[in-house]
Amino acid sequence: MRVRLLFLLLTGLVLCPVPGHAQQVLNDMVIAVTNDRAGEVRALLARGVDANSVDAAGDPLLVIAARNGSVGAVDALLAAKAKPDTPNGHGDTPLMLAAIKGNLEIARRLRAAGASLDPPGWTPLIYAATGGQEAMVRYLLDQGANINAASPNGTTALMMATREHHVAIAELLLERGADAKRQNQAGLTALAYAEQGNETELAQWLRAAARGQPLPERKVIDEKLPSRIRR
Numbered sequence: 001m002r003v004r005l006l007f008l009l010l011t012g013l014v015l016c017p018v019p020g021h022a023q024q025v026l027n028d029m030v031i032a033v034t035n036d037r038a039g040e041v042r043a044l045l046a047r048g049v050d051a052n053s054v055d056a057a058g059d060p061l062l063v064i065a066a067r068n069g070s071v072g073a074v075d076a077l078l079a080a081k082a083k084p085d086t087p088n089g090h091g092d093t094p095l096m097l098a099a100i101k102g103n104l105e106i107a108r109r110l111r112a113a114g115a116s117l118d119p120p121g122w123t124p125l126i127y128a129a130t131g132g133q134e135a136m137v138r139y140l141l142d143q144g145a146n147i148n149a150a151s152p153n154g155t156t157a158l159m160m161a162t163r164e165h166h167v168a169i170a171e172l173l174l175e176r177g178a179d180a181k182r183q184n185q186a187g188l189t190a191l192a193y194a195e196q197g198n199e200t201e202l203a204q205w206l207r208a209a210a211r212g213q214p215l216p217e218r219k220v221i222d223e224k225l226p227s228r229i230r231r
Contacts, residue, residue, distance in 0.1 A: 026049065034068050036065075062083070078109060095124045
């Protein structure tokens with residue numbers, strides 16, 4: 001038996017796994033996902049690459065696809081049973097990264113696959129508000145995201161929108177019922193961030209919301225103006 005096995009090895013009829021080769025295949029997959037080469041992604045999946053593989057940095061393939069806006073790769077990975085909520089080492093889920101980038105196409109695909117709107121810790125809604133992605137904020141709210149979900153340090157989407165000078169998003173959140181009285185672990189409210197950032201009009205909205213008063217009429221805001229850029 002040993003002689004036969006030796007013969008097969010010498011003649012190349014038995015292929016032993018080569019760790020270096022497996023790593024190269026995974027590297028090829030990461031590159032294909034990053035660049036949205038969906039055909040190559042499907043081919044590598046067919047060769048046996050696990051759709052839930054992670055790269056050297058600990059990022060799952062679906063996280064890489066969402067971060068890079070690789071819609072075709074997302075489709076291929078989800079079809080191969082990639083888990084939609086597996087986070088990277090920083091706790092970022094694919095939907096969180098799609099949210100901060102404002103990629104609605106990917107967000108819709110992830111939601112259809114069962115991605116959570118409110119994972120523990122930071123949430124897609126907080127990320128969307130931080131990134132100034134108003135259409136994504138609307139989508140997530142319409143999907144049922146918890147408007148007052150808080151990060152581990154107590155930060156909410158309303159606080160982040162205010163801190164980052166995304167006034168239209170902050171006003172939208174207030175219109176949808178965001179709690180203006182919430183405080184984070186530093187004892188700061190959205191109003192405190194508005195006052196720190198000299199957002200006087202938004203501060204009026206926040207004071208009214210905190211008092212349970214009718215909100216002022218919304219004014220047209222151009223967030224491309226220098227006054228709306230992070231200070």
